[in-house]
Amino acid sequence: MRALALKRHRRTAPFVLILVLLVGLTMAAYATQSRPAEGAISTANAIGEGQKLFAANCASCHGIGAQGQTGVAPSLVGVGAAAVDFQVGTGRMPLQASGPQAIVKDVQFNATQIAQLAAYVASLGPGPAVPDAEAVDPALGDPARGMELFRANCAMCHGSVGGGGALTQGKYAPSLWGTTPTHIYEAMLVGPQSMPVFNDANITPEDKRDIIAYLDEQRGAAAGGLKLGTIGPVAEGLWAWLLGMGIIVGFTVWIGVRSS
Amino acid sequence: MSDVKAAPPVTGAKHAAGGTANYLDERTSIGAFTKFIARKVFPDHWSFMLGEIALYSFVVLLLSGVILTAFFVPSIEPVVYDGSLATMQGIEMSKAFESTLRMSFEVPGGLLMRQIHHWAALIFAASILTHMARIFFTGAFRKPRELNWLVGFTLMILSLAAGFTGYSLPDDVLSGNGLRIIDGVIRSMPILGSYISYGLFGGEFPGEDLIPRLFTAHVLLVPALILGLIALHLFLVFLQKHTQYPGGGRTDKNVVGFPLFPVYTAKAGGFFFVVFGVIALLGATLQINPVWNYGPYDPSIISAGTQPDWYMLFIDGALRIMPGNLEYVIGGYTLSLNILIPGVVVPGLFFGALALYPWIEAWATGDRGERHILDRPRNAPVRTALGVAAITFYVVLVLEGSNDIVANLFRLSINDLTIMFRIAVFVLPVLAFILTKRIAMGLQRKDRELVLHGHETGRIVRFDDGEYIEVHEPLNDQERWVRVSYTALKPREPAPELNVHGVRRKGYRWDRFKAALSRFYFEDRVEPVTPAELEEAQDHRAPVAESEAPRPEVEKSTTS
Amino acid sequence: MSTDDVTPGGGIVEDEFTDPGIPTHHRPRRADVDPKAAKRAELQVAALFGVSVLGTVIAIWAYLTADVGGDNIAGVRNTTMFLGVGLFLAMIGIGTGAIHWAKTLMRDHDIVEERHHLRSSEEARAGAVDNLKQGARDSGIGIGRRGLLKGSLVTALAIAPLSVLVPAVGNLGGDWNVSKLRNTMWRRGMRLAKDPGGGLIKAADVTIGSVFQVIPDGLNELEEGKLEEKAKAVVLLIRMNPEDLKVQPGREDWSFDGIVAYSKICTHVGCPVALYEQQTHHLLCPCHQSTFDVADGAKVVFGPANRPLPQLPIAVDDEGYIIAKDDFNEPIGPSYWERLK
Missing domain, CATH: 1.10.760.10 (Cytochrome c-like domain)
Known part of the structure; x- marks a missing residue:
């Protein structure tokens, strides 16, 4: 690395290092994501x-x-x-x-x-296996069916679009936006910690993929602008006061002050 | 302009304007009205524009609402969605929900109008409360404005009604659960609860009638009432003329400020466009009430973060904060005080006290005169403290209403938060009262200090005898007048208990109550500086007052 | 009109300060004294109005180039944003321009308007009383006269609104049959079905730690009142380790091998209670945070609800499907006055 840096112009060296680091990180991330597809062990x-x-x-x-x-x-x-x-x-x-x-x-x-x-x-002992790539591919799921299933079985804890929510005594249902499809699938299957189990008789493997497809739809930009955390009217009210009333009352002060 | 012969023979636009004015005046005597209105004086202060925010956001609500009604279908008839949204394909929903999606995703600018409408509603409610707080803290509700306070109070209640009826129209899961909570609260009412619920929903919850009924209330009934009361509100403002803050030359017999035309036409007119612009910016950039996230209403569905819009949050907080063991069965009938108290009694008392406040305070003051000069909040310490205590109470309930959001954001326990708020809802308002009263009286004392001893100048002088003293510059007339021109009211004494015949007179108890109330208000007070006190203070430091005289040797100046 | 009265040597000291009057010295604004500044302010105002024109152009451009529909979320977002920003500029330009004009260029000297007492003059009040008295005399209903006439008029006026109100209010509540609040559509032998989908549930499907969202089989086929029935009949089906389950006295045969079914409707104000924590067996309502212990008869452990969730007795039929043994043991949902009658 040091030799590499020395050969280049001094100013470009940090950028090269960052680039190498980024490529490495991307590959590492890619390796993590494609892990279930391996199986050569x-x-x-x-x-x-x-x-x-x-x-x-x-x-x-x-x-x-x-x-x-x-x-x-x-x-x-x-x-x-x-x-x-x-x-x-x-x-x-x-x-x-x-x-x-x-x-x-x-x-x-x-x-x-x-x-x-x-x-x-x-x-x-026999237990649920790690799902394969096809079972968790959002492109193969039906987001509309996923919406129905998600709001019946998941939204009460994770929020209507998976932003997360509070449970009792300091426990919480986490946000699902950063969770990989494989981990979402596995969580439903095994019911970690407070989360109930959603076995294949309750939510079939196709249903699970539909839910993943629905959650995948939420990762893009929102139609109406900034999402404000998609936690509902409390956030909207807060911004109405802070931003809306803040700016408008600021204008009233400007109107009331004598010009110089 | 009523005399045709007097019309000046000018050409072009002026001629046309004159002609129109003449035409109108001969039929409506608008000339006299214009003469009255054009140079009507309004005092200038930023806080006098808070009510205008409410007025203008209401206009924005009307404009955007009219556009929305062109696309909204107030019906719960089921349809299967086949529009453009992937997450809703093939889902059964009501026409109300479907038309909301269609206006959002298939009508260009439709979503913007929906978002502008909703943001305007939040701003409308917020500005009404802010305006109300200004009226309260400055004492602008005193005679002759008690009735207009009541009109404004009714407008505030109507703004909640307008907001809630509109919030429920899209027939989504979030608002549907809100309606179900309302249904639950209504059912808790003794004897008539179930029947009122049936009457509202047209039978069992959710029924088929509610959305059309809410629609009519939202677009016709409530806005018509609001418009009528706004007209009355403004008429009374014009009739009674605006209040003004204390200052030189401002009395209870005049009003000092700028004329309606042109200054306020430009300022207030321009301010409408500012309010519209800011609401448009919110609508353009911040997503609000994304009903497609919640999905069409289904009585089995709930999502985390189920809350009403902020203006109803305090009732939700009251419902949450209540312990559950206050339900009683009396003679086989169920009385759910655990719902009745937070859902009906607390809002009822809170709003009742608010509506009647001008009369409550009048019992304490016994004041019969017209009051057009506003109080500086510090000069009415108990009123100010009561207001801050009420706001504190309200804010605790709002926070409890958001406790799951707060808990999730800061990784706290909702149970701990609720227990904490159960204590805070009693303790904090009392603390706020004590603290505010002390701060207000502290500010009054600071005012006295300033009037008596003047501004600190940072200039230090040394006397011949070696004493150092800082030069204080006396206040000018205007500065002093603002700080001394108030009356510190004294507690009322009730008339004697026994009348001339030695018999206990009628109404003595009531008088005694008013006297007690008056003591609560005015027992502690800070009197304004009198001319005699000022003279004495100036005598005391006579050498300093004449510090420009050569006698003391100026040692040094500092600018600290 | 000045502090002369109170300064030492001024002679008499009054009880109160005197009003110094409206400030006479007036700090002129820059535009008042400097024609260049005035010209500059004029240009600024014109520029702000220009911003408004630009905003209108942007808004119309955004509308004409709008690309919405066909699952084009980005198109909706762009249209909303550009149209909205255009509208913002169009409005804020006019607003700030007009206010800037008022602040910098319009005459800013205070003027005074006198107030008059709102109370009418004594003559006017006396005149009003006289006029009313005259009118009363003309109508013949002076004090103590024509009691029958007055009484019958007041009565008629008071009850006439009933001719409209009785039918209007009477129609509001449908059939007014509030006893429907007591029962749900659950019947003995009715199978439990999944929501959404409607698939039937076998006891073997419900593994430990599972929670199923349940509706009565046949609910979706109802012709009428589907939502009303669903609002009452929804059930949570939960299985826990049978050792964890405290069977309630008298309900020994209401559960099946650790499987229990409880109403999903909160006994507080009727939200669907649905947040089930499988480790603690606690069920939390997200609306007002009533917490129920499913392992112990769904009794309230926290929050504003007072009563346990009603239980649906269940059994397993010959084919292995879970069925209801009866309706809930009591009316579901929030308390109401005649609930126990």
């Missing part, structure tokens, strides 16, 4: 590696055999690969500190390691 090997990772990082709470400890952490037997991919892949696990609920933070493991952990936990 040899299963037996993966389970073995996963067990080692589990023993080092998870067993202190969940127990050596992932059977859980009462009052500390639940058993992971039968939760399936989807649960691991969701909890570890969004950074919720390993838990950093106890609180009302596990929070999203930097992901602690790389894609291979998460797949190995998932493979190990999946080997402990």
Whole structure:
């Protein structure tokens, strides 16, 4: 890197570095996103590696055999690969500190390691698997059906377009705008923490994809301008007072002041 | 201009204008009216324009509303959507909802008009409250304006009615749940609750009649009442002439300011365009009430962040803050005080006290005269403190009404917030009252100080005997007059209990109540400086008052 | 008219200060004394009016080039924005121009208008009383006279509005049959169906931690009153670990292997209660935050509601589908006066 920088003109060096960094980050992000499509890892090997990772990082709470400890952490037997991919892949696990609920933070493991952990936990008992790319492709879903399903099953906690909302005692339903389609799918399947389970009998795999398609529609620009957080009339009222009344009352002051 | 022969023989536009004026005047005597109105005086102050914001946003509401009615269908007849929005394809919805989507997404500028209409509604309600606060804190509701306060109060209530009926029209999930809450509150009323609910909805909730009924109320009934009362409101302002702040030459017998034509025609007329412009800018850039996010109404659906528009938020907050164990069954009949108190009693008392305030204060003052000079808020400490306490109470309820949003934003617990607000709703208004009263009286004392000792100049002088003193510059006549021209009212004494016959007279209790009220208002007071006090103060520091004289040696000047 | 009265040596000290009168010295504005400044202000005002013209042009251009419809969200957004900004400029230009004109160029000397007492003069008041007395005499209804006439008129006027009000109010409430609030369409043996979709639910489908949004099977096929029935009949179907479930006395056979069904309508003011936390088994209403413990008979644990959510007794039929055993145990939704009658 240093040699590279020295060869270039001094002024361009920082830009090159930033470019290299950006390309690297993009590739890393891409690698994370396309992870479920891989699958070239040899299963037996993966389970073995996963067990080692589990023993080092998870067993202190969940127990050596992932059977859980009462009052500390639940058993992971039968939760399936989807649960691991969701909890570890969004950074919720390993838990950093106890609180009302596990929070999203930097992901602690790389894609291979998460797949190995998932493979190990999946080997402990039958449970939901990580969905494939087609199952979560928003382009294949019907956003209108997704709207109906979302508002019947999800909007009460996550808000009408997935902006998130408060639950009891400091818990909350997070915003879904930054969540990947795979993680949305897995969350419905396994029901992490406060969230109920929406199994395939309740919301079918096609239904889940429709919901993903609906949420995908919300990521674009809004028709009416700035979204104000899409949290409804409270935000609108606040802006009506701060911005609307603020500007207009400012004008009244200008009108009332004598000109110089 | 009534005399045709007197019309000056001029040419062109002037001639045409003169001709038109003559034509009109001979049929309407508009000449006399114009003479009366053109140079009518209005005092100048920014706070006098707050009511105009309400008036102008109402005009914007009428203009944008007329455009919206061209596209809105007030019907809950079900249709299947086949318009341009991907997330609604094939969904069954009412015509009201479908037409709202169509005017938003398929009529160019339709969404802008909807957003302008909704922002204007929020500004309308906000400006009415702000205007009302100005009237309250300056005492502009005193005789002869009590009736106009009542007219304004009714307009405020009507603005809530206009807002709520309009908010519910698109038949979306958010407003539908709002209506359901209203239904729940109505049903809690003793004896008649269920019947009033049936009467409103045309049967069981949600029914088929409500949207058309709300539509008629929203576009005809409520706006007609508002227009009529605005006319009465402004007529009374013209008749009684505007109030004015204290100042040199301003008395209860005159009004000092600028003429309606041309200064106020330009200022107030221009201000209409400013208000319209700012609301247009909000409508152009900030999305409001995106009903396509909420979807068509379905009684099974709810979303996080279900709240009414801000002006109804305090009632929602009152409903939230109430503990649930106040429901009683008496003789088999259910009395839900846990709903009745926050949903009916609290707003009723709050608005009732607001409507009657001019008379309540008049009991305390016993004042019978016309008051056209406004109070500076500090010179009515108890009134100002009551106003701030009421606003504090209102704001606590608004915050409780937004508690889930606040909790989610700051990662707090809604339960903790609610418990905190349950305490705050009683404690904070009292604290606000005490604090405001003290601050107001502190400002009065500061005024006294300023009148007695003048402005600090930053110039330090040393006397022969070595004493240092800062030169104070006396206030000029105008500055002093603003600070001394008020009356610190004293508590009223009730007339003796026994009449000449030694019998307890009628009405004594009422008098005693008024005296107690008066003590509450006027027990603590700061009297304005009298000329005698000023003279004494000036005598005391006579050398300083004549500091320009050569006697003290000027040591140094500072600009601190 | 000045402080002469109160300065030392001025002689008599009065009880009150005297009004100094309207300030006479007047700070002239720049445009009052400098013709160049006046010219500049004039140009500024004209420029602001020019901004308004520009805004009108932008608005019309935005309308003519509007590209909306056909799932074109960006088109709607652009039209809204450009049309709105054009309108903003068109309005704010006129407004600020006119105000700037008034502030800089129009004469700014205070003028005084006298007020008159609002109270009419004594003669006018006396005249009004005389006129009314004269009118009363002319009509023959002076004090104490023609009581029958006055009484019958007042009565007629007082009750005449009823001829309009009775039919008008009478028609408002439909059939006025408020007893409909008591029952829902749930019947013994009616199957539970998913909302939306209407698919039937087998007990095996409801895994632990699941929550199903439920309507009565057949609701969507109703010809009339679909929304009214749905507003009452919606149910949440929840399964928890049977060990966590505290079965309520008298309701031992109302649940099935940890599966319970409760009304979704809040007993506070009727919002759909729907935020189910599967770990705590708490059900939260997003409207006013009443919280119900589903594991313990849906009793209120927090918030403004007073009563538990009504329970729908359920069972499983021969084909494994979940069915209702009866209607709810009590009227659903908010309390009302005659609820228990």
